[in-house]
Amino acid sequence: MNKQPVIVLVAPGFEEVELVAPVDILRRLGIEVVLAGVSGLTVEGAHGICVRADMLLVDVEPEKYCGVILPGGQAAWTLRDTPAALALVREMHSAEKLVAAICAAPIVLEAAGVLSGRRVTSYPAPGVRDELTSVKCISEEQAVTDGHIITGRGPGAALDFGFALGAYLGCESRIAALKEEMCYPYTAG
Numbered sequence: 078m079n080k081q082p083v084i085v086l087v088a089p090g091f092e093e094v095e096l097v098a099p100v101d102i103l104r105r106l107g108i109e110v111v112l113a114g115v116s117g118l119t120v121e122g123a124h125g126i127c128v129r130a131d132m133l134l135v136d137v138e139p140e141k142y143c144g145v146i147l148p149g150g151q152a153a154w155t156l157r158d159t160p161a162a163l164a165l166v167r168e169m170h171s172a173e174k175l176v177a178a179i180c181a182a183p184i185v186l187e188a189a190g191v192l193s194g195r196r197v198t199s200y201p202a203p204g205v206r207d208e209l210t211s212v213k214c215i216s217e218e219q220a221v222t223d224g225h226i227i228t229g230r231g232p233g234a235a236l237d238f239g240f241a242l243g244a245y246l247g248c249e250s251r252i253a254a255l256k257e258e259m260c261y262p263y264t265a266g
Contacts, residue, residue, distance in 0.1 A: 081141065082109035082110060082111050082141070082143070083103065083111070083145070083242075084113050084137055084142045084165075085099075085100060086156060087114050087128060087130050088114075088115040088156050089115075089116065089120055089152060091148045091149070091150045092152070092180055092231075092232055093126045095149050095180055097235075099146060100112075102236065102240060102255070105258075108246055111131045111132065111142070112129075113134045115133075122150070123151060137165060139168045142174070144225075145166060145174075145176055146178070146242065148179060149180025149182040151181075152182075153185060154184070156185045157185045167189050170189070175246065176225060176226050176227075177226070177229075179228065179229030180229065183197055183209060184205060186228075187209050187210065187212075190211075193211040193212075194212070195224075195226055196213055196214045196216060196221055196223045197212050197221055198215065198218050198219070198228045198230045199231075200230065200231045217230070219233070219234035220237040220238045222241055222244075236259075240256065
């Protein structure tokens with residue numbers, strides 16, 4: 078398991094479940110997660126839930142982290158238009174560290190120029206998928222891992238995305254037990 082923490086970028090309008098579920102899974106697996114606010118330490122999500130970031134994006138030192146995770150929602154467009162977010166994604170990608178995005182957030186990876194020839198998934202709306210012009214293939218799977226890039230489809234994929242992140246970060250042997258502990262997937266019986 079990687080000993081460096083992973084950084085999660087939090088911008089206003091983030092999709093709450095896409096932030097909280099993967100962070101919860103990673104922390105249950107013993108992975109340190111740091112939230113970096115793009116425009117402030119208190120950030121309001123798409124449905125009025127506020128989270129408090131641990132630090133500001135401008136203070137992130139990329140070499141201290143094993144990867145970056147981007148929740149989706151309307152925050153994706155803010156991240157796409159934030160030069161510091163794009164620079165962080167590019168730096169993590171060039172170091173072959175984890176680069177992950179869920180829902181609409183793959184548009185940030187596209188804007189950063191790191192998706193060329195990749196297999197990804199994303200929110201299925203045309204406004205998102207139309208921007209993914211350099212990818213090799215857009216899958217309908219809940220979570221897709223292509224090398225060090227992991228993408229998730231949308232809010233309903235938040236748990237699968239979190240488990241894929243945990244597997245990539247070296248906790249694959251513990252994920253089956255965590256899924257059972259979390260009653261995932263639910264089966265009537």
